Amino acid sequence: MKVSITLWLWCYLVLTIAQRSTLGNAGVIPDIYPAYFPPQQRITDSLEYQPRPRVLGTSPAVRKRREDHVAHTESREDAYSLGSKDSIQDFLVESVADEDDVVMRGGSGGTESMSVVKSETDVKEDDGLPSGNISKSVARAASSQASHKARFSGSPVPELIRALCLPSMSNSAALQHLTRQWSCRLASFRTGAGSRISLAKRFSATQDGTTFRPSRLLNGQHMSTAASNEPWLMKPEARLEELLRQGLTPYPRYKAPTIAVVSVKEIVSEYQEVLENGSRDSTKKVSITGRIHSKRASSSKLVWFDMVQDNNTIQAVFNRRTYSGSDEEFEAVAKNFHRGDIVQLTGHVGKTKTGQLSVFITEDFQMLSPCLHPIPTRTGLMDPEKRFRNRHLDFLVNRDGLEILKKRREIIKFIRQYLDSRNFLEVETPILSTQAGGANAKPFVTHANALDMEMHMRVAPELYLKQLVIGGVDRVYELGKQFRNEGIDADHNPEFTTCEFYQAFSNLEGLFDMTEDMLREMAIAVVGSPEVRHRVSEDETIQLSFEKPFRRINIMETLEEKLGTTFPDLETEPVAELLSLCKQNKIFVSAPHTIPRIMDKLISHFIEPECIQPTFLWGHPIIMSPLAKDIQLASGRIVAGRFELFVAGKEIVNAYEELNDPLQQRDRFTKQQSDKDSGDEEAQPMDQAFCTALEYGLPPTAGWGMGVDRVVQILTGSSHIRDVLAFPTMRALPASSSS
Structure with missing residues (x-):
C-alpha cells in the first residue's frame, strides 16, 4: 500500500512538472494565473516582462471583489477610457501610464500591435488624454521601430484583465464592458496565420449558450491597432457612408431649435453657483451647439461628452433613461458621434454627484458637421511649423x-x-x-x-x-x-x-x-x-x-x-x-x-x-x-x-x-x-x-x-x-x- 501511494505521488509530481514545462514552452501561463493571457510565442519573445504583475486568485471572495469593482467602475461618473489615438507612438509618448498600468507591445512582419490597459488609479484628463509619468523603458519602446519592448510595472491587475476573467459575464456583457473601457471596438484580433478577425465577429462565433471564457478567445492571440474601425482611421468617404447607413445626416441644413440656443459661458454663469451636487433644473431646457472635445462611454446606455464652444467647456451626459428618442437613435448617436464632431443638443442643466456642471441630454442630439480627420492632441502639435501651417488645428487643440x-x-x-x-x-x-x-x-x-x-x-x-x-x-x-x-x-x-x-x-x-x-x-x-x-x-x-x-x-x-x-x-x-x-x-x-x-x-x-x-x-x-x-x-x-x-x-x-x-x-x-x-x-x-x-x-x-x-x-x-x-x-x- 505504501509503495502504491509513493509511486502515485511520484507519477503526479513528474506529470505536473512536465505539464508546466510544456505550458511554459508554449508561451502560456498556467491556469493558476487565469487573469493574464499572453500574446503568441513570437510576440512573447520580443517582450520583456519586468516584473510580472500580481494576479488575483479565483476564490469566491476574490471573485466577489472583482464583481464589485466592475460594478463600481460602470457607475463612476468620471469613468475614463483610453479611446483611439492617432498613432501608437504618439499615444505612448503622450499618455502612457501611471505606475500601475500595463503596456503590451509587439509585432511582426513590420506591423506593430499594442494593448494598453489602465489600472484603478487617479486619472486626470488633459485634452481627452490621461496624464501620468511615463517610464523610461516605455518611452524607449515608443520611440523604437526595431525593438518592440515594453515593461510591466506595478502589482495590481488592471481593470480590463480583471473584467475579462469574470466567469459570470456573458459574451455580450463582456463586449459591452470592453467597449466602455476603451470607447471603441478595440481594433481587431490577429490570429497566428496573420488574418484579422473583428472583435464583434469573434464574440458572435463563441456565442454557444455558455459563459464567456477568455482563454478560448485570447489565448495565443493579441490585440492589434492595424485594423481599427475607428472613424478617423477610415477614409472620409467611408465614414460619411457609415453615418448615412446609420440614418444620420452628416451635413444637415441648420434649423434653429424652438428652445433658444444659449452659450456655454451663459450656462456656467447662471448655474455654477446655484445648483447643488446631484441636482438638476428640470423646469427649463437649454440648447447648445459645439464641438465634441472628448468622449467616454461608461456603459452601452451611458456616454459622457465634453463639449467645447468658443473656448469654453461643459460636460454633456447622454443617458438612455433620460433621452426621449428611440433605442435605434440612441445607439446610432452613441456609436457614431466622436471627438471633433460638431453637434447640437438639448437638455436640462444639472450637476453630477461629484459637482461637475453638465447638460443632461433629453432630445435633439444631432450631427451638424462630422470631423473626418484625426484631431491631434496638444502635445502632438508642438512643432511650430506644423502649428502655424495648420492654424485651424492649432486653435482646436491649443486654447492659449x-x-x-x-x-x-x-x-x-x-x-x-x-x-x-x-x-x-x-x-x-x-x-x-x-x-x-x-x-x-x-x-x-x-x-x-x-x-x-x-x-x-x-x-x-x-x-x-x-x-x-x-x-x-x-x-x-x-x-x-x-x-x-x-x-x-x-x-x-x-x-x-x-x-x-x-x-x-x-x-x-x-x-x-x-x-x-x-x-x-x-x-x-x-x-x-x-x-x-x-x-x-x-x-x-x-x-x-x-x-x-x-x-x-x-x-x-x-x-x-x-x-x-x-x-x-x-x-x-x-x-x-x-x-x-x-x-x-x-x-x-x-x-x-x-x-x-x-x-x-x-x-x-x-x-x-x-x-x-x-x-x-x-x-x-x-x-x-x-x-x-x-x-x-x-x-x-x-x-x-x-x-x-x-x-x-x-x-x-x-x-x-x-x-x-x-x-x-x-x-x-x-x-x-x-x-x-x-x-x-x-x-x-x-x-x-x-x-x-x-x-x-x-x-x-x-x-x-x-x-x-x-x-x-x-x-x-x-x-x-x-x-x-x-x-x-x-x-x-x-x-x-x-x-
Whole structure:
C-alpha cells in the first residue's frame, strides 16, 4: 500500500512538472494565473516582462471583489477610457501610464500591435488624454521601430484583465464592458496565420449558450491597432457612408431649435453657483451647439461628452433613461458621434454627484458637421511649423492661441476707445499708391494692369494722415495693416498692424505723457495690473512695470559715453570715421554704408539691449529722422524732435514733432533720394505731392505710431510675433513636401 501511494505521488509530481514545462514552452501561463493571457510565442519573445504583475486568485471572495469593482467602475461618473489615438507612438509618448498600468507591445512582419490597459488609479484628463509619468523603458519602446519592448510595472491587475476573467459575464456583457473601457471596438484580433478577425465577429462565433471564457478567445492571440474601425482611421468617404447607413445626416441644413440656443459661458454663469451636487433644473431646457472635445462611454446606455464652444467647456451626459428618442437613435448617436464632431443638443442643466456642471441630454442630439480627420492632441502639435501651417488645428487643440487672439481684440478695442474719447477721428488711407513713403523701409511692389503702372504697398500711412491735418482734421488716427519687404524673425513679419495718430497744436512733451498714460491704462485694462510678466524665451520670463515715469536715455550722449569719443558733425557724412568706430568695437555693418544705417547699428548694439523696462530713447541725429522737426538742446546740440519707446528690447512706439517747413522737407527728401540711389532700398523717395501740401500750411503737429503686434506680444507674454497673429507669414515648403 505504501509503495502504491509513493509511486502515485511520484507519477503526479513528474506529470505536473512536465505539464508546466510544456505550458511554459508554449508561451502560456498556467491556469493558476487565469487573469493574464499572453500574446503568441513570437510576440512573447520580443517582450520583456519586468516584473510580472500580481494576479488575483479565483476564490469566491476574490471573485466577489472583482464583481464589485466592475460594478463600481460602470457607475463612476468620471469613468475614463483610453479611446483611439492617432498613432501608437504618439499615444505612448503622450499618455502612457501611471505606475500601475500595463503596456503590451509587439509585432511582426513590420506591423506593430499594442494593448494598453489602465489600472484603478487617479486619472486626470488633459485634452481627452490621461496624464501620468511615463517610464523610461516605455518611452524607449515608443520611440523604437526595431525593438518592440515594453515593461510591466506595478502589482495590481488592471481593470480590463480583471473584467475579462469574470466567469459570470456573458459574451455580450463582456463586449459591452470592453467597449466602455476603451470607447471603441478595440481594433481587431490577429490570429497566428496573420488574418484579422473583428472583435464583434469573434464574440458572435463563441456565442454557444455558455459563459464567456477568455482563454478560448485570447489565448495565443493579441490585440492589434492595424485594423481599427475607428472613424478617423477610415477614409472620409467611408465614414460619411457609415453615418448615412446609420440614418444620420452628416451635413444637415441648420434649423434653429424652438428652445433658444444659449452659450456655454451663459450656462456656467447662471448655474455654477446655484445648483447643488446631484441636482438638476428640470423646469427649463437649454440648447447648445459645439464641438465634441472628448468622449467616454461608461456603459452601452451611458456616454459622457465634453463639449467645447468658443473656448469654453461643459460636460454633456447622454443617458438612455433620460433621452426621449428611440433605442435605434440612441445607439446610432452613441456609436457614431466622436471627438471633433460638431453637434447640437438639448437638455436640462444639472450637476453630477461629484459637482461637475453638465447638460443632461433629453432630445435633439444631432450631427451638424462630422470631423473626418484625426484631431491631434496638444502635445502632438508642438512643432511650430506644423502649428502655424495648420492654424485651424492649432486653435482646436491649443486654447492659449485663442486666448491670445481675444487679448489682441481687447488691446485694439482699448486703443480705439482711448483715442475716440479724446476726439480723434479714425480714417482709412490707401494701401496701394504710386510710391511708398512715411518710413525708411523696403516696400512690396506690384503692377496695376488697369492703369498700366507700378504700385507700392504702403509701409506707413504717415504722409496721408498729415495731409488730413493740413485739410483741417486736427486729431486723426488710423489702425491698420502695413507691409514691408524685409526679414522675418521673432519681432518682424512682412504684414503687421500699427496705430498712427496725429494731433495738431501738440509737441514731444505731450506725447511723452500721453504714451505713459496710454500704456499704463492698457496694461491695467488687459492684464489687470501695470505689472506684467513677459516671456523673453521658452525658459525665461521677466517682470515689466508700466508705472510712470518711464526711463529716458539721450542717444548721442550715451553713445559718446560708451565709445569714449565725441561724434563729428554727422551732416558732413563722416562715413569712414563711423566705420572705424564700428570696426574697433567688432560691429559689422552691411553695405550700403550710409550714416543712418551705421548710427542705427551703433544704437542697436550699445543701447537697445539695456531697454528691458519701458524706456524712451530720444535725441536722435537729424539725419536719421527726415520727417521730424529740429530741437536745440541746452547743450547747444541740435537733434531731431523724436523718441522711440522700447520695452523688453523691442521698439513699440516711434513719435515725432512733425517737420512742417516745406523747403527743409524737400532738402531732406533730396538727401534720402541720394541714399536710395546709392543702394539703400529703405531710404524714402522724394514725394513732391506731400511737399506741395506742406506749402498750404501744416500746424504744429505731434505724430505717434505704435506697433500693435509687439504690444500684444508683451501683454500676452508671447516670445514670437507669429504667436499673436491669426495667420503669420510662413516660408514656402518645397514642392515635394507641400502636399
